[in-house]
Amino acid sequence: MGYLTVKTVEEVNGILANFRIKRQVEKVKIFEGLNRELAEDVYAPISLPPFNRSAVDGYCVNWEDVAGASESLPIFLKVVGNIEMGQKPKGQLEREQAMVVATGSMLPEGANAVVMVEETERLAEDEVAIYSSVACYENVLVEGEDVKKGELVLAKGTKLTPENISLLAALGITEVEVFQKIQVGILSTGDELVEVGEEAKLGQIYNSNGPGLIAAVSSCGAIPRYYGIIEDDFNVLKESLEKAVKECQLVILTGGTSIGTKDYVVKAIDGIGKPGVLVHGIAIKPGKPTIIGAIDSTPIFGLSGNPFSALLGFRLFVQKLLAPSKEIFVKGKVARNIPSTGGRQDYIPVTIVKKEDGLWLNPLFSKSNSIGVLSKMDGLLVIEAASEGLEAGQIGKVMLKEGINDDLFK
Ligand SMILES: Nc1nc2c(c(=O)[nH]1)N[C@H]1C(S)=C(S)[C@@H](COP(=O)(O)OP(=O)(O)OC[C@H]3O[C@@H](n4cnc5c(N)ncnc54)[C@H](O)[C@@H]3O)O[C@H]1N2
């Protein structure tokens, strides 16, 4: 596998599309199900509503008994009882009878409409005047009109939202099978790194990729498992990678992707199993030496150690597997000429200014090692590989930074 056989982003996306991460299944209580992905089809065990219910406060009747009733020509019915909320009606409703119902009460056999209380007058304990006619099933929530027993209500793969959880509860379902969250191993490589909180001596730098990637993984709904800083030693790296591959369903390494004497990531991946390294070198800037491989069904990403490249590699490739279609793009005019080397997709940090004539994009100075600029930017301007840059005033496409209020730019 040669480093110089650089693949295009489209080719890489084609490879990623064939990845199938092994997902375990677990049962969770619906109270804990928010944002989890169903691992089973859910069929309705009961209908909704489960029985005919009144939609209003009033009197349940047989609609034919009150046909033609009006203010000037009321129809008188015999009141034979009250239906309490949550109670099964005692007996059925005979013709020319009425029962008092509340919004949500179960209707008795024989009742097929409800007259609202304001269209009636109670004349005596056992008599009510009805001043308005009703159609069949008027003011009735009919059994099964919302969901039919046996119907497929939520398909496997559906993400549980508050609405879905409410539906499961309405159906009396307390637990569902969901996919376990994907566990993502994160390994930082580099002898120059120290963990934040420790003392960085001259020549050393803080490991910023580790915490950044932990956060990026969490924001995709996966579980980060951090394996710390791995020294630049082939055997140590191989051992640590092997452990992470065993314990996780996806692994990310940063650093050691280039072709320096201590860049062991390619060798380590190829050394622990098949298919091994599939990509080494992608036509993007920054992030050219990005590595993608797999051991059985566990994808492994070797992201460049450079912080900008590492986080870009995460968003472009790792995120495709963990949380596809999370990206939000906007278009705007570039404020200055922006040259770009053709043949590589170029990502340029920009701030976005909203003016009367639309959005304007101001490029920010950056290198692949930049990190301060990533917090200042609003997003990354994408210059396609076929383009050699954009002239001031030309339209460009920006991938918005995560968490930015995209309403500002609509
Ligand atoms: N002779 C060549 N040298 C390099 C090439 C090349 O084609 N030929 N490519 C350059 C490019 S482009 C990139 S990108 C880098 C890739 O470097 P590595 O992935 O091997 O990463 P390192 O060398 O370990 O580190 C690069 C840079 O990033 C800093 N770093 C590393 N890890 C972290 C971390 N966890 N937190 C913060 N910063 C980190 C590291 O100190 C270096 O400054 O290779 C070029 N070289």
Ligand code: MOO
């Ligand atoms: O490809 Mo590298 O990430 O530009 O420095």
